Structures are given as C-alpha cells and as structure tokens.
Amino acid sequence: ETGVTQSPTHLIKTRGQQVTLRCSSQSGHNTVSWYQQALGQGPQFIFQYYREEENGRGNFPPRFSGLQFPNYSSELNVNALELDDSALYLCASSLRGLAVPVGETQYFGPGTRLLVL
Amino acid sequence: AQKVTQAQTEISVVEKEDVTLDCVYETRDTTYYLFWYKQPPSGELVFLIRRNSFDEQNEISGRYSWNFQKSTSSFNFTITASQVVDSAVYFCALSETRSGAGSYQLTFGKGTKLSVIP
Numbered sequence: 001e002t003g004v005t006q007s008p009t010h011l012i013k014t015r016g017q018q019v020t021l022r023c024s025s026q027s028g029h030n031t032v033s034w035y036q037q038a039l040g041q042g043p044q045f046i047f048q049y050y051r052e053e054e055n056g057r058g059n060f061p062p063r064f065s066g067l068q069f070p071n072y073s074s075e076l077n078v079n080a081l082e083l084d085d086s087a088l089y090l091c092a093s094s095l096r097g098l099a100v101p102v103g104e105t106q107y108f109g110p111g112t113r114l115l116v117l
Numbered sequence: 118a119q120k121v122t123q124a125q126t127e128i129s130v131v132e133k134e135d136v137t138l139d140c141v142y143e144t145r146d147t148t149y150y151l152f153w154y155k156q157p158p159s160g161e162l163v164f165l166i167r168r169n170s171f172d173e174q175n176e177i178s179g180r181y182s183w184n185f186q187k188s189t190s191s192f193n194f195t196i197t198a199s200q201v202v203d204s205a206v207y208f209c210a211l212s213e214t215r216s217g218a219g220s221y222q223l224t225f226g227k228g229t230k231l232s233v234i235p
Contacts, residue, residue: 002161033222042121042208042225043162056222088160092223103150103169103212103221108162 002026004093004109012115013081021076021112025093031055032074033106034066037088049074050096086116119144121211123226130199131234138194138229140209146170149213151185151192152223156206168192199233206230 003026013019025032031050035043045058049068063079072093078085092106120143130136142151153165166176168185176183180197196203210223 002164035223040227042210042227043223045222045224048222058222090162092162103167105152105164105167106223107164108154110159110161113160 002093002107002109004091004107006089006091006109006112008112009110010113010115012117014117015081015083017081017116018077018079019081019114021078021089021091021114023074023076023091023093023109025072025074025091026107029093029095029107030072031094031096031104032068032072033092033094034074034076035090035092036060036085037090037111038084039087043090046076081116083116086114088113119146119149119211119213119224121209121224121226123207123209123229125229126227127230127232129232129234132201133198135195135197136199136231138196138207138209138231140192140194140226142190142192142209142211144190144211144213146213149211152210152212153183153192153194154208154210154225156208156228158205162208165194196231199231201233201235204231204233 005024007022033048034046037043047057048055052068065077067075088111090111092108094104094106122141149170151168154162182195184193206228208228210225
C-alpha cells in the first residue's frame with residue numbers, strides 16, 4: 001500500500017450537483033496530483049498542487065477546482081456535475097525537491113468512483 | 118505535445134507463458150521519465166518502475182523486465198512465467214518538465230488489459 005488515502009470510495013450524484021473528493025498524501029510528500037479515469041481509458045491529468053497552490057492544470061474546465069492544506073492533504077471540487085464526469089478520480093502524491101521537477105514518482109490512492117445520474 | 122501509445126488493448130496468455138507489453142512514446146524533450154503502473158480490478162494504480170531518458174540499461178526485477186530503446190522511442194515490459202495474479206490493466210506513462218509551470222504531469226497510454234488463464 002502507498003499510504004495515500006481517498007474518500008469517499010463511491011459516490012452517486014445527480015446532474016447539476018456539486019461534489020467534493022478528499023485525498024490524504026503519503027507521509028513526507030508535499031505534492032498532490034489529481035487524475036480522472038473514464039471507463040476503459042488511461043488517467044487524464046486534472047491539476048497538481050504544491051505548497052497549497054495550483055501548479056499545473058490539464059485540459060479541464062474551471063468548474064474543476066481544488067485545494068491543498070498545510071498538511072498536504074487535498075480536495076477536488078467539481079461544480080455543475082455533468083453525466084460525462086462519471087469516472088474514477090485518482091489522487092497521487094509525490095515528493096518534490098528544490099530543483100525543477102522532472103519526474104518524481106507519483107504514488108496513487110485507491111480512487112473515488114463517481115457516478116452522475 | 119507528448120503522447121503514449123499502447124497498441125495492444127487486450128492480451129490473453131496461459132499461465133507460465135511469457136508476455137511482452139508494448140509502449141511507444143512521443144516527446145520533444147531530451148529529459149523525461151517513463152513509468153509503468155499496474156491497475157488491478159480494485160482500481161488503485163500500483164507503481165512498477167521509473168526510468169529516466171538518460172538511462173537505457175534494461176532492468177530486471179524478479180519476473181519483470183523492461184527494455185528501453187531511445188532509438189525507437191519504446192519502453193516495453195515483459196513478464197516471464199506469467200501467473201494469474203498478473204492479471205490486470207497495465208499502463209505506460211510519460212513525464213516531462215513543463216517549462217515555466219514547474220509541474221510534472223503524467224501522460225498515460227490507454228492501457229493493456231492482461232488476462233492470465235490458469
């Protein structure tokens with residue numbers, strides 16, 4: 001096990017609602033990344049948080065937002081849910097050093113399965 | 118833009134057979150990292166290996182081995198003497214520096230579903 005935890009494990013929402021997913025990073029890690037994995041696809045990068053700031057974003061609309069807390073845990077918020085938001089949401093933690101990051105290993109949590117009806 | 122291609126969508130092998138999972142990548146960077154992850158039915162991505170673009174030595178870890186060939190932009194993964202517990206979806210991923218952004222997203226392939234039949 002990686003030590004990365006996510007909650008809840010499963011969630012059912014209806015279109016238009018808002019959802020918050022939570023992630024606790026592995027002890028000692030300071031960076032959290034979020035990914036969306038649709039059925040039968042590879043994970044797609046949503047965004048990354050480092051020192052409580054968004055530090056890179058993939059091709060996702062602004063209704064996907066996040067937070068990182070001083071203890072490095074993180075939240076992913078999705079507003080105005082759409083049917084296509086149904087997916088497995090994966091959180092990954094890593095340790096970024098002082099140098100320019102270029103590929104530190106990301107360790108993933110078990111994910112949250114979101115179903116939007 | 119970076120891209121990772123795993124051309125094999127699904128592979129079935131009989132237990133104890135060897136199997137190779139292919140991965141081809143595209144990037145314009147000279148410094149990048151390649152990864153393999155395993156995703157069992159439970160959903161959690163399990164890290165298997167990380168390789169930087171300057172290290173082309175092949176690596177072996179037990180029944181697992183990896184062949185990195187920069188000339189063909191490939192990073193293939195071989196399981197020797199496969200076992201039922203190897204059944205999972207395997208993802209190849211590429212990480213490169215995002216200049217100015219200071220972040221390092223992973224770009225994943227679509228995955229290869231491996232089924233090992235007893």
